[in-house]
Amino acid sequence: MIIFLVIAPALSYLIDQHYQPLNWFQYGDTVCYGVMFDAGSSGTRVYVYSWSCRENKTMAYINITEKSLEYKVEPGIDSFGKDLDSLKSYINELIQFAYENVPYTMHKYTPIMLAATAGMRMIPTYYQIQIISTIRDLFRSSKFLFHRDDWCRIITGQEEGAYMWLSINYMIGKLGITDNEHALTVDLGGGSTQLAFKPQSTIDKSEVNLRIPNHNQYKIYSQSYLYYGIDQAKKAIFEKEINKLDKNNLVYQSPCFPNGYRNNYRYNKSYIIIGTGNINNCLELINQYLNNDKSKCIYENCGINGVYQPEIDSELIYALGGVSFMAEFLNLEQYTLEQYFINAVKFCSLSYEEIQKHEAYGRNKYSNGNYFSVLYVYSLLSHGYGIKENQLIRSPKLIGNITPTWTLAAMFYQIAQIDCEQDSPICSTIMNN
Numbered sequence: 001m002i003i004f005l006v007i008a009p010a011l012s013y014l015i016d017q018h019y020q021p022l023n024w025f026q027y028g029d030t031v032c033y034g035v036m037f038d039a040g041s042s043g044t045r046v047y048v049y050s051w052s053c054r055e056n057k058t059m060a061y062i063n064i065t066e067k068s069l070e071y072k073v074e075p076g077i078d079s080f081g082k083d084l085d086s087l088k089s090y091i092n093e094l095i096q097f098a099y100e101n102v103p104y105t106m107h108k109y110t111p112i113m114l115a116a117t118a119g120m121r122m123i124p125t126y127y128q129i130q131i132i133s134t135i136r137d138l139f140r141s142s143k144f145l146f147h148r149d150d151w152c153r154i155i156t157g158q159e160e161g162a163y164m165w166l167s168i169n170y171m172i173g174k175l176g177i178t179d180n181e182h183a184l185t186v187d188l189g190g191g192s193t194q195l196a197f198k199p200q201s202t203i204d205k206s207e208v209n210l211r212i213p214n215h216n217q218y219k220i221y222s223q224s225y226l227y228y229g230i231d232q233a234k235k236a237i238f239e240k241e242i243n244k245l246d247k248n249n250l251v252y253q254s255p256c257f258p259n260g261y262r263n264n265y266r267y268n269k270s271y272i273i274i275g276t277g278n279i280n281n282c283l284e285l286i287n288q289y290l291n292n293d294k295s296k297c298i299y300e301n302c303g304i305n306g307v308y309q310p311e312i313d314s315e316l317i318y319a320l321g322g323v324s325f326m327a328e329f330l331n332l333e334q335y336t337l338e339q340y341f342i343n344a345v346k347f348c349s350l351s352y353e354e355i356q357k358h359e360a361y362g363r364n365k366y367s368n369g370n371y372f373s374v375l376y377v378y379s380l381l382s383h384g385y386g387i388k389e390n391q392l393i394r395s396p397k398l399i400g401n402i403t404p405t406w407t408l409a410a411m412f413y414q415i416a417q418i419d420c421e422q423d424s425p426i427c428s429t430i431m432n433n
Contacts (some may be wrong), residue, residue: 030426034060035098035112035144036411041119041191041229043074046094047407048101053424060412067401071097076119076190077135081127084134091138098144109423112144113151115410118191118229120154128154147418155410157224161187161194162208163406163413165220168318170409171399182218184314186385187406188322188377190231195303195385196222199310204299206308225304228290228380230322234372237289242267255281256372260352263368275371279348282375290384304384312386317393319381320404326377327395329370337382338389344374 032053038045048069051062073093080087095112102110114135120128132152139146146152155163164185169175174182184197196208198220210218227236234256242252242265250271257263257275265273291305303309319327327333330343348371350358361367381387396404420427 030424031106032060032424033102033106033110034411034415034423035095035102035110036407037094037112037114038405038407039077039114039116039120040189041076041078041117041122042189042231043072043076044090044094044114045070045072046097047403047405047411048098049408049411053426054420055424055427056420060415062402062408062412063400068403069101070403077116077131078119078123078127081123081131084130087131087134088138091135095138095142095144102144106425107143108145109425110144111151111411111415111418111423112139112142112146113411113414114139114153115160115407116154117160118157118189118226118232121157121226122191122232145423147414147422151414157192157194157226158206158208158222159410160192160406161185161196161222161224162210162220163409164194164320165196165198165222166210166409166413167406168320168399168404171402171404172318174316181316182314183316183318184312186317186319186323186381188320188380189229190322191229192224192226192232193228193304193380193384194222194224195309196220197310197312197314200313201310203310204308221310223303223307223309225307228304228384230373230376233286233289233376234369237285238265238273239267240289241285242271255279256285256375258348258350258352258355258368258371261368261371262352275352275368277348277351277371279345279375282348282372283379286376286379287383290379292384292386301386303386304380309386312388315391317387317391318404319377319393319395322373323377323381324395324397324404326370326374328397329364329366330374333396334392334394336390336392337378337387340381340393341378344378347371347374 030053031050034049036047036049049062050066051060054060071094073090077087136149136152139152164187168183168185172183182198187194198218203219203221206221206223208220208222210220245252251274252271253274253276255276255278257273259275259277261275263273265271292302297306299308301309301311327335330340330347332340332343355361355367415423
């Protein structure tokens with residue numbers, strides 16, 4: 001399937017400029033704002049972006065040296081299908097954060113949007129409709145600019161991957177250059193994972209056509225895997241192993257927790273999980289779940305679960321989201337998979353008792369669960385996606401002062417489709433004179 005995302009002509013302002021300040025306006029340095037909700041499986045994060053106001057129908061230009069504001073609440077909105085009143089309070093908390101960080105005089109010019117991802121894709125359609133409709137009503141009644149209903153919707157995984165690719169290549173100045181210099185992007189969430197890149201070979205499936213009128217056109221490969229996010233993968237792997245137990249056995253000895261770890265786990269009934277801390281056995285379970293058996297691939301190259309994937313030929317790789325969190329946990333930002341695995345083994349060789357006493361790990365409430373997570377990231381990148389052991393991978397928390405995420409491209413793409421007098425007082429002044 002080919003998806004066409006048509007980017008407004010003014011995206012050409014992003015091309016070949018390499019982020020030099022643009023003299024777009026004559027009426028002072030007026031700042032405009034946008035509010036973007038990333039509704040993921042584990043929670044919702046709101047971003048408040050700012051940029052020099054548009055004078056005409058152009059793509060908004062953001063200076064990555066200026067810090068964006070963000071705020072997250074948990075759990076994901078998919079949890080509220082049967083409790084819409086609580087959903088309203090949950091969303092209003094995020095809207096209030098946006099009110100406090102956008103000047104009052106700019107509220108009516110400030111677009112507000114929400115894009116929901118894997119968590120919402122996994123629930124029944126009835127609840128999807130109820131949740132999205134409730135949030136749309138809240139956005140309509142807010143002081144912000146809610147232009148149309150598709151500013152609040154569930155996006156496809158393929159769109160999510162394409163937006164991440166566009167965001168990162170925009171932020172690092174790689175749009176409008178030679179084909180082999182674009183970054184490949186990996187995104188890992190709680191419910192899904194995405195891979196997007198511009199291969200030098202022909203794309204046979206999962207193509208997204210990013211069209212920029214009067215300038216470049218990018219045909220990229222974008223593939224999303226629902227249920228292969230870090231939380232869903234852990235759940236699926238553990239429950240598959242629990243199902244193998246004798247019906248009277250309520251103790252599951254897991255190789256994917258530190259040796260000596262013990263806790264309760266609720267599945268169809270209450271179980272006790274005891275960690276055995278076996279790196280090889282845990283990796284074997286993960287690799288079985290990713291199911292990328294090259295001998296059974298029916299294409300020239302395959303990715304997760306035998307899905308078609310062009311061979312990775314990109315030299316520049318950005319692995320983000322949950323990958324960034326695990327890389328940071330292992331004290332890495334730029335690394336090869338070989339370096340990542342060395343650090344992962346050092347951590348996973350610690351017992352539960354040693355982790356509790358560790359100066360850094362002992363203070364991190366996620367340390368025990370990260371035993372599985374750091375190994376899942378390694379296996380996903382190497383076995384699942386086929387990234388070579390010696391390729392350099394970047395997992396920055398920030399690019400400039402902006403969190404690297406797909407939301408940047410998702411929001412600016414939507415803004416570029418509307419007349420600028422709606423989101424820019426400068427444009428409004430010009431249009432009325």
